[in-house]
Amino acid sequence: MTDHNQTPAEGDAPKRKHGASLLQLTDRTKRRNAAETRFKAYGIAAIGVGLLMLVVLVTTIVGKGLGAFQQTFVTLEVALLEDKLDKNGNRDIEDIKKVTTFGYAPIIRAAMETKVETLGIESALKGKDMADILSKDAAATLREYVIANPDQIGQTVEFAFLAQSRVDGYLKGRVTRESIANDKNISAEQLDFVDQLIEAGTVKKTFNLAFILGADASDARPEAAGMGVSMLGSLFMMLVVLALALPIGVAASIYLEEFAPQNWLTDIIEVNISNLAAVPSIVFGILGLAVFINYMHLPTSAPLVGGLVLTLMTLPTIIISTRASLKAVPPSIRDAALGVGASKMQSVFHHVLPLAAPGILTGTIIGLAQALGETAPLLLIGMVGFIASNAPDSIASGLLSPNSAMPAQIYEWAKRADPAFYERAWGGIIILLIFLVTMNTLAVILRRRFERRW
Amino acid sequence: MNDMTVVEKTVETQRTKIAARNVNVYYGDSHAIKDVNVEIEDKTVTAFIGPSGCGKSTFLRCLNRMNDTIGTCRVTGDILLEGEDIYDKRVDPVQLRAQVGMVFQKPNPFPKSIYDNVAYGPRIHGLAKNKAELDEIVEKSLRRGAIWNEVKDRLHSPGTGLSGGQQQRLCIARAVATEPEVLLMDEPCSALDPIATAQVEELIDELRENYSVVIVTHSMQQAARVSQKTAFFHLGNLVEFGPTGQIFTNPEDPRTESYITGRIG
Ligand SMILES: Nc1ncnc2c1ncn2[C@@H]1O[C@H](COP(=O)(O)OP(=O)(O)OP(=O)(O)O)[C@@H](O)[C@H]1O
Numbered sequence: 001m002t003d004h005n006q007t008p009a010e011g012d013a014p015k016r017k018h019g020a021s022l023l024q025l026t027d028r029t030k031r032r033n034a035a036e037t038r039f040k041a042y043g044i045a046a047i048g049v050g051l052l053m054l055v056v057l058v059t060t061i062v063g064k065g066l067g068a069f070q071q072t073f074v075t076l077e078v079a080l081l082e083d084k085l086d087k088n089g090n091r092d093i094e095d096i097k098k099v100t101t102f103g104y105a106p107i108i109r110a111a112m113e114t115k116v117e118t119l120g121i122e123s124a125l126k127g128k129d130m131a132d133i134l135s136k137d138a139a140a141t142l143r144e145y146v147i148a149n150p151d152q153i154g155q156t157v158e159f160a161f162l163a164q165s166r167v168d169g170y171l172k173g174r175v176t177r178e179s180i181a182n183d184k185n186i187s188a189e190q191l192d193f194v195d196q197l198i199e200a201g202t203v204k205k206t207f208n209l210a211f212i213l214g215a216d217a218s219d220a221r222p223e224a225a226g227m228g229v230s231m232l233g234s235l236f237m238m239l240v241v242l243a244l245a246l247p248i249g250v251a252a253s254i255y256l257e258e259f260a261p262q263n264w265l266t267d268i269i270e271v272n273i274s275n276l277a278a279v280p281s282i283v284f285g286i287l288g289l290a291v292f293i294n295y296m297h298l299p300t301s302a303p304l305v306g307g308l309v310l311t312l313m314t315l316p317t318i319i320i321s322t323r324a325s326l327k328a329v330p331p332s333i334r335d336a337a338l339g340v341g342a343s344k345m346q347s348v349f350h351h352v353l354p355l356a357a358p359g360i361l362t363g364t365i366i367g368l369a370q371a372l373g374e375t376a377p378l379l380l381i382g383m384v385g386f387i388a389s390n391a392p393d394s395i396a397s398g399l400l401s402p403n404s405a406m407p408a409q410i411y412e413w414a415k416r417a418d419p420a421f422y423e424r425a426w427g428g429i430i431i432l433l434i435f436l437v438t439m440n441t442l443a444v445i446l447r448r449r450f451e452r453r454w
Numbered sequence: 455m456n457d458m459t460v461v462e463k464t465v466e467t468q469r470t471k472i473a474a475r476n477v478n479v480y481y482g483d484s485h486a487i488k489d490v491n492v493e494i495e496d497k498t499v500t501a502f503i504g505p506s507g508c509g510k511s512t513f514l515r516c517l518n519r520m521n522d523t524i525g526t527c528r529v530t531g532d533i534l535l536e537g538e539d540i541y542d543k544r545v546d547p548v549q550l551r552a553q554v555g556m557v558f559q560k561p562n563p564f565p566k567s568i569y570d571n572v573a574y575g576p577r578i579h580g581l582a583k584n585k586a587e588l589d590e591i592v593e594k595s596l597r598r599g600a601i602w603n604e605v606k607d608r609l610h611s612p613g614t615g616l617s618g619g620q621q622q623r624l625c626i627a628r629a630v631a632t633e634p635e636v637l638l639m640d641e642p643c644s645a646l647d648p649i650a651t652a653q654v655e656e657l658i659d660e661l662r663e664n665y666s667v668v669i670v671t672h673s674m675q676q677a678a679r680v681s682q683k684t685a686f687f688h689l690g691n692l693v694e695f696g697p698t699g700q701i702f703t704n705p706e707d708p709r710t711e712s713y714i715t716g717r718i719g
């Protein structure tokens with residue numbers, strides 16, 4: 001009967017359905033809240049893992065690639081001896097060109113010996129071994145300079161020559177005395193010599209613009225390799241993609257979205273466009289090989305062909321995003337235009353398209369960014385493995401002469417044995433990512449700026 | 455119906471502007487308008503009333519062939535504008551819509567300046583020879599839309615920045631700018647507050663001097679206030695058509711009576 005005393009009003013208050021008091025959580029509520037808390041924790045954990053991956057990715061790329069933007073240079077004063085470079089002394093450019101890079105090697109060796117003498121460095125090395133710390137590219141650099149400036153023959157000119165990749169690696173910490181034990185390219189004595197030159201300020205590591213603007217180089221000269229020419233290859237491909245995919249894609253979408261009758265044919269087309277967007281890019285590559293190169297006989301390795309293949313790949317992306325942004329324009333705008341007597345085409349071009357334009361642009365930029373990073377189709381049309389050594393001198397040669405592309409160049413470097421190329425591959429990835437991030441940021445900004453205004 | 459004051463209006467009979475004969479409309483297999491005959495007079499406001507889904511909008515959209523944009527929609531019968539069949543093969547709906555303007559339920563100004571909203575129709579129809587003429591048309595239309603005083607200082611700010619009621623009046627101004635002969639309005643006040651509604655109703659009454667106006671409305675008070683003729687639709691049929699006063703005070707059909715007294719709807 002004690003119960004009864006504690007709850008005297010039991011009979012009056014009706015029994016409440018959802019537990020006795022609002023101040024007390026029921027078991028059910030507790031379980032639900034716990035589930036919600038758990039779910040939020042999973043979400044935060046997932047985001048955390050994602051962010052961690054991103055941080056690891058970025059630090060790895062930056063850590064491994066940043067070195068490529070710096071290069072070791074050796075400063076020498078070179079006496080451009082007339083009797084070696086222009087025997088006749090009449091500065092005839094054809095005569096000067098007759099001197100091959102081999103003819104320049106002794107001049108560089110002499111410059112190195114002079115340098116050592118003036119600095120008063122003691123070394124057991126022979127002149128040839130001293131000069132070997134320079135890149136094989138040095139002689140070519142010098143020859144190019146002389147051919148471009150024949151009037152400098154007879155003068156003494158200061159040059160910053162590239163150091164060879166082992167020396168560069170030594171300065172970057174990649175190469176050590178232990179690691180070169182079996183290396184034919186460099187000896188411990190040469191490294192001692194380099195140390196002496198560093199002390200004298202002759203060997204220095206500086207920012208290397210040639211990595212960004214220069215051309216690719218052969219296997220033996222990783223220190224001379226740059227992204228510039230393959231960047232131009234990518235640029236020309238993107239021009240082709242933009243010039244073809246944007247008008248074709250937008251016209252196709254406008255027709256499908258605004259004019260085409262709804263029937264089985266347009267349904268099939270629609271399904272197929274969505275399917276095409278999911279086709280692996282290598283399929284487009286082999287298609288390009290079969291159609292553009294084998295059948296139409298367009299040149300191999302040409303950015304034009306690469307651009308055509310990437311156009312095929314980008315079209316579905318552009319069509320899908322364009323149709324989505326056309327769909328997002330409210331029908332009331334079309335009604336309004338038709339209601340005042342505009343024709344269908346006027347309603348589309350005066351009202352719908354301007355409103356869809358930011359979306360179309362965003363989709364196009366994202367499609368281009370995708371195409372820019374695409375490697376697989378380029379494998380099949382010969383843009384990979386090609387040494388992009390000459391910058392095109394006109395738009396036509398930019399489109400038609402063999403070239404590589406940024407991702408193809410990176411792949412190519414990553415494939416080569418020399419670790420100096422490996423570093424350049426990471427450096428190339430940094431450049432490529434800068435482009436991609438810029439393009440995607442642009443797309444986001446456009447989307448933000450022109451967010452629906454109706 | 456005691457609360458509904460039908461303004462006493464002299465209902466002079468006017469010329470027939472639009473005549474619909476045996477009009478049937480189908481959406482695919484569904485039969486939305488069943489054998490409708492109606493004569494819409496010039497310089498008159500005709501109201502279409504009826505329960506939701508009875509086909510008022512559908513029939514209204516037949517009058518300027520806006521239904522052409524709906525793939526599944528099929529119209530049979532004749533609709534004559536000034537004696538000419540608007541569904542004739544030789545008629546270009548674009549030309550028709552310049553003569554039969556439309557104002558929609560939801561205000562839908564173009565996301566452009568107020569000036570461009572109004573000037574768009576005259577521009578595409580070549581109604582103005584020069585900028586001065588266009589300016590004049592814009593001003594006249596905005597005055598007719600009873601919105602000139604509110605926007606004359608900001609003609610170049612966006613039309614979408616106006617309030618709902620102002621937007622609807624802008625849409626009316628846009629519709630009259632092309633000098634149509636008939637103005638179709640599909641529930642033009644459904645998104646408006648009572649003050650804006652009153653302004654639009656006043657406007658409709660003024661428009662009557664120059665146009666034949668057809669208005670779809672769910673408000674029977676509104677129909678009673680602004681129209682001279684009323685058509686009552688039910689389930690796709692035109693049940694009753696006659697002078698507004700008669701429809702509201704002395705309907706012939708029991709269905710009309712139950713609708714206006716609130717028993718079906
Ligand atoms: N685009 C369309 N496709 C198919 N059926 C439609 C379409 N538009 C309207 N209908 C049908 O036609 C009938 C009439 O519709 P309508 O829009 O004309 O009605 P309403 O009288 O205007 O109604 P409300 O007062 O709600 O606006 C309805 O049954 C509707 O479902």
Ligand SMILES: [Mg+2]
Binds near residue numbers: 640
């Ligand atoms: Mg309706």
